[in-house]
Amino acid sequence: MNVFITGASGGLGRAIAAECASRGYRLFLTDINDDGLACLRQGLERQYGACVLTHVCDITKNESVEEMLAVIDGSGIRFDMLFNIAGIDYEGGFMERERENVVKIVSLNVGATLRVTHAILSRRWEHKPFSLVFVSSLASLYPMPLKATYAASKRFLTDFAEALRQELKSQNVRVLTLCPGGLPTTEEAINGIAAQGFWGSVTTNRLEQVAFETVEKVQKGQGLYIPGAVNRTLSVLGKLVPRSVIAALIYKRWSGAQKKWLCPEEN
């Protein structure tokens, strides 16, 4: 089983890579973080005796992806799975962010994801099933003030994945959209979850379990995976309540949490 993972040296990427390595899958890992990739490769080889290839790649740049594809084609590698994990968000409201940072959210979360998906789907085995995972977010289910660009970029992925799933069904491609709530991936993320208080902790999922379930569910052909009962309930409620009301509610909650997070000294 040959697996391609973007954003592999981040928290969720590492967890998925470890899950795949523990199953004996062969890994092709990419990230922009050179040192992180090297460390992870070494760790996976030592811990699982895994077969790991790494390639530093900025997937927002076509040249960088072309260069990587040349390496892949040079050794004739074909893939069975793709995990689109690379993604980004910045803190603060739309006008508080740098202009280029706002654009970057869309060019990475959407543009680069499409580029890699197209490239790797073209390099799948001809007569074998292919598993494709998009890491979207619980945020994709609602319009989210203060995370407006991020939530909308994830909304794109959720809708796109659902459509692509139908389009490629007959070609033996299974598509799963993962919509997690908070994931305890970094010290910063853990502090952010803590700042959200009660709602932060009940919407947070166990990283190692989400990784396990994701790898399981995509191979079973499931289309959508929202980890956690609270998150699933929220997603159903989200469909019943008008979107303008949800946006107002979320703004109220997030503005409080962000103040607490960004200025911890004042509390």
Next chain:
Amino acid sequence: MKTVIITGATSGIGLAAAREFAGKGYRVVGVGHSEKNCEKAKNNILSAYPEAEIVFFSGELMQQREVLRVAEELVKYINENCGGELFALVNNVGGVRSLYTTTEEGYEQQFALNHLAAFLLTSKLLPFIERAHGRIIMTGSNSHKGIKVHWDDPMLKKGYNPLTAYKQAKLCNILFAKGLCDRGLCAYTVDPGLVNTDIGNKQTGSLVNLIWTLRKKHGVPPEIPAETYVFLCEQETEPDGLYYYLCRKRKFSGEVTSENADRLFELSEKLCGIEYAGREAAV
């Protein structure tokens, strides 16, 4: 002047032990997480012992490349200032993570910080300890009892629980000491007892944080366990026990066997990419 290296020396038990060693005239080399905390800890010790020889190095020891970087700096320092001799290494650094989180290598953070960091650092400093006929001391805990090492899943990926991870890491600490003894070295584990430190309040979630805030109030000040570290180094002839509490030997878990220690060495050597001299070589 004897030199002692203490990891996690900027707060809690590590800082108290560093102060105690400085008071007894040891040259103290501390390792801490951040430069700011190192500076604070250094000033804290100097305010008690203005004449003390003390130096700090900073690094994030749960990451192996940081352990290797710090080890290199320590080796240079020992060669230039201590005549290549290290009398004691106190592997004290430790922490609790309420959720499963990994290091850059994809290793679970408690296992990496509480055990692998000590295993890797000790291997790099071993020649200098041997030259000084020195001693290696781990900060263990009585919570190492009532658990076995999960050999099939040491990072607890299939069912993480902060307390299980902590207990297992503390069992690894004493197994590591046991394995070092089997290899002809002088190694000990100190059970500090329940101590009033912030270990459960750093980088943990709200629940662990809350429980620890309530529990630590019943703990003794860190100066009490600190005495045991100094006691183990001050004895002319090497103490013959493995596990000490309040300067006395204490009974340890039946899981602490040479067989399990060898197994832990094999696993940790693989995860750190190093090799200790075998048991046979020491006998």
